[in-house]
Amino acid sequence: MAEAGPAASEDPAWRALPLDNLTLTRKEGFAAFAEARETPIPLTLTMADLRALDPAALEHYNDDRRRFLANLRPIKTMQVQELSADLTDIFDAGVDQPNWQAKGMAAIDAFPGLGKTTIGLSFAKKVHNTLISRHGRFTEAGHERWPVIRVGMMGDTSVKDFNWAMLEFFAHAGRNSGSANAFLSRALDCAVSCQSRLLLVDDLQFLQFRSRRGTELANQFKTIANEFPLMILFIGHDLEGKGLYDDPQLARRITPLGLQAFSIEDEAGREQWRRFLLSLEQRLVLANKYPGMLADDLSDQLYARCSGHIGSLMSLIRLGSLRAMRTGQERLTKDVLAQVKLDWAAQQQLAKWEAFLASGKVTSNRTRAEGGGDDAPDAAHPAARAPG
Structure with missing residues (x-):
């Protein structure tokens, strides 16, 4: 035996x-x-609901949200x-x-x-x-x-x-x-x-x-x-x-x-990126979230700050959500994300992608991107020269 x-x-x-x-x-x-039950999704409360909670109940609710954030299921x-x-x-x-x-x-x-x-x-x-x-x-x-x-x-x-x-x-x-x-x-x-x-x-x-x-x-x-x-x-x-x-x-x-990093160099890649953000957006438990918060309003900034790497993106979303909860903003905004410290590899790519996206040559959230192509930093494979 x-x-x-x-x-x-x-x-x-x-x-x-x-x-x-x-x-x-x-x-x-x-x-x-392997056998752990999935962390239950906390109920999304309104701002009025949050203000109505006593301090102990609010801390318990935030603990549930932090636990859920730490165990977001793969998309x-x-x-x-x-x-x-x-x-x-x-x-x-x-x-x-x-x-x-x-x-x-x-x-x-x-x-x-x-x-x-x-x-x-x-x-x-x-x-x-x-x-x-x-x-x-x-x-x-x-x-x-x-x-x-x-x-x-x-x-x-x-x-x-x-x-x-x-x-x-x-x-x-x-x-x-x-x-x-x-x-x-x-x-x-x-x-x-x-x-x-x-x-x-x-x-x-x-x-x-x-x-x-x-x-x-x-x-x-x-x-x-x-x-x-x-x-x-x-x-x-x-x-x-x-x-x-x-x-x-x-x-x-x-x-x-x-596996490849998310690419925004063609319409198929941009569509996949958008679908991913929409799915991720639905899972966030923030009182002031709204449809299109990630996929429309923050798409370019999110891409610039993660250069298509899902690991960097998920870390950014978790840290940004925690900051939004702690400050009472209860939504992800450009200002909130700008305060989140990035991993070293993402920092090295950030300035290049911010400049390129700001130039209007390419975007992550439009049906058709104007320009785009070979001038993009690490365009074909954003991870190609990322440090290991």
Whole structure:
């Protein structure tokens, strides 16, 4: 029996154990993430309603709004939907393959701040909940079912470190001593016994595959694909440049998937940007918000301040909303957004995009942009020269 967890019982033992429920590198933490209920949307009150609340009630209401802001659900753009569909196809194609066939491998490769980890985790969450709902929390042999294993990479990760991390995810008793091969054998026992079907490997850009250690790990990934009954999903940035595809077998097995920053250089890109802002606008819980607050009145400023990066945009929206709540303005305005401090990469792009949008050569919120094109800063791919 795998040492990953106890035998079946009416109440899963891991729910009662004082184990880590925060980090995604352990099964309890990943389960807490995957099975967490969505944060409820607080009721949008009017300004009169807010003024009628006593101080304690107002603080409680604002706590609910802060919690909701911190847990805004990902908005599924067309690009995200297509990437998720690709991941589902690769997963479904391999889940019922015989064990002697190598399972699928995919890699989400994109610049920082475009949501690749968010999409990968959303897919892993879907796999976790779907398979537990379909087959139960425990296997027929009485082992805990853990459909997903997550491992985060570090710059100096060795083969032994990686195998240990898989055991650490399962809280395996044998993770405290042993060789790299012993760790791998124990991890295989856990994956088989617990019917794991997805291995999520995040931050793969930390690894240089052209180094000796990187070559060893590349060979290890091939071994896992051959021996483990699961799909491997890599997440990282510039994986081709790091040498991931130098190995002919990995190049033939891994399906590369990408994400791009929002572009406003053509009508299709501007339409996608507008739809995203409209969806985001509807989720904000501010007393003075109104239709078109983001998509019409703040579209250009938002684009200039995030240069099309969803990570920078979401941080800007969260911080701006908190400031609007704290100051009592209860809406996002140009002045409110101008007070929000940006991340370093967004700051480097800000002056270029503000000048270009102010010139009238292009806009993010009109059906047709005048001029536009090659003069835009990093126009084709706003993330192309953003620092990593």
